[in-house]
Amino acid sequence: MSGERRQRIKVEGVTKLFGNVTQAVLDRLDRGEPREAINRATGCVLGLRDVSFDVAEGEILVVMGLSGSGKSTMLRCLNRLIEPTRGRVLVDGVDVTTLKPVELRAFRRKTFGMVFQHFALFPHRTIQENVEFGLEIQGVEPIKRRDRAMQAIQQVGLKGWEKALPSQLSGGMRQRAGLARALATDAPILLMDEAFSALDPLIRREMQKELVQLQNQLRKTIVFVSHDLDEAIALGGRIVLMKDGEIVQIGTAEEILAAPANDYVADFVEHINVLSVLTAGRIAESAPPTFREGLRIADLPARLPAAAAETLCVVDEAGRLVGTVAGDLLDAVVHPDRTTLGDLAVRNGPVVRGDASLQAALTVLAGCREPVPVVDDNRVLLGVLTARAVVAALAHQQTPPGADAGAADRKEAAWTGPFPSSLSPRSATAPSRG
Structure with a gap:
């Protein structure tokens, strides 16, 4: 290479x-x-x-x-x-x-x-x-x-x-x-x-x-x-x-x-x-389905996937992140046949680089209610960082080698999200639409 x-x-x-x-x-x-x-x-x-x-x-x-x-x-x-x-x-x-x-x-x-x-x-x-x-x-x-x-x-x-x-x-x-x-x-x-x-x-x-x-x-x-x-x-x-x-x-x-x-x-x-060693890119969850910035609101699927229902990630032709659109704004658009996702996208919202430590990423995540996009050096979307992913990474570290990870998971009664079997990087594989 x-x-x-x-x-x-x-x-x-x-x-x-x-x-x-x-x-x-x-x-x-x-x-x-x-x-x-x-x-x-x-x-x-x-x-x-x-x-x-x-x-x-x-x-x-x-x-x-x-x-x-x-x-x-x-x-x-x-x-x-x-x-x-x-x-x-x-x-x-x-x-x-x-x-x-x-x-x-x-x-x-x-x-x-x-x-x-x-x-x-x-x-x-x-x-x-x-x-x-x-x-x-x-x-x-x-x-x-x-x-x-x-x-x-x-x-x-x-x-x-x-x-x-x-x-x-x-x-x-x-x-x-x-x-x-x-x-x-x-x-x-x-x-x-x-x-x-x-x-x-x-x-x-x-x-x-x-x-x-x-x-x-x-x-x-x-x-x-x-x-x-x-x-x-x-x-x-x-x-x-x-x-x-x-x-x-x-x-x-x-x-x-x-x-x-x-x-x-x-x-x-x-x-x-673990916060000083693991990076945002390693624990980022798979990116939700992404949508091109030129896509008209009227052309969006009638029923959005669950992962995109709250926040849509908007990308350009090269897959670079343009911004995000809150899902609850879509129904309020007056002219959906003339308005594109690019028109609605918040372009200066919080993002985290994939090589940022979790310590640094938590500062961004703490101020956001929604998942934070994780991007590479070229702003290509790698995934999203969620509080769930951070908690899972910390729980993974606290489970002693050889212990029953399931038992540790069951002990956290308040934890209902998926517990990863590995901290391997997750890539954004969902195809762009539009």
Whole structure:
């Protein structure tokens, strides 16, 4: 498809064993022996087992899991700071695992920028000198080095601090300096290992927002390691969730919350606020039958479908939402043979974008008595958001994994609407009329 972004990184079956790796150890691995059993029998530690995923150009991919899950090991295998035991890492079509040492060093310098958890700044160098370091290694001449470093320093909001030493900066400012050093090299791929985990919560949230804003401008390809699901949600994009050196699920936070792959994943996302993760588009109910704006009132069906009896959604020839018409206005039209739905449509009424969080959508829904249209970036109607759909989504989250969802539904005696078996997106499939 022409709209798809090209793959920048492709990880294929990467396995990492630490210790004296013999064929006997590999045979145990191939037989599928558990991590603990391999360690007890051979003394080898299984860091990664058959890990595969890809990263698109301009994407922020978050690799996450609890301590010991293999996420940092995976990150370091991408640029071979750790040598994979098996598998391939393709970056822009280059198999990094086959590069000789001299080739690898050159490839790293032009391709990867790294940002570490504990800043990794040289204490005796100024911030500008720290930011210039990668360019210095590349042999960039001093004047160009300084200009590029100052540009990166300004991008991360540290202008005026370039002559300061790291000890004179706060933790958040030092992390900005580390990010500036990675940006100064103009490497297309950033590898960020728990980059914000050493910061105070407030500063950490600020850095997450700043990284997203920078990404909107620079469109780098970023692989970000984290143990914090809230952080992964804040950064957006897809998540690679790991456990014991293996991938247990890949998807957006919304996809993982809506359909956890197993009990481990369900437990992992159990306490996440569904309102901040699910989007209006995912829980929108199917659009009611839509009608073209040029349709005359006299040509409307004598008996409207129940879904359209109260509010009619009016669209143009391309299916884009024009507005809505309250059903009770139709009988009051004086000249139904000359009046069209477009004449009656409320064109500036409330709408919600499909990618809006439920938290944001509720602000709109709370002020409306009728269902709120949900549209995409081109105002094509996706469905309608109702209070019923929001309540169902919240009830879905509150039902423990493995519990009888029907029992939970029956317990809510006041709830009479349909309870969805899935939170999958619903598309508007009803044909337009007229």
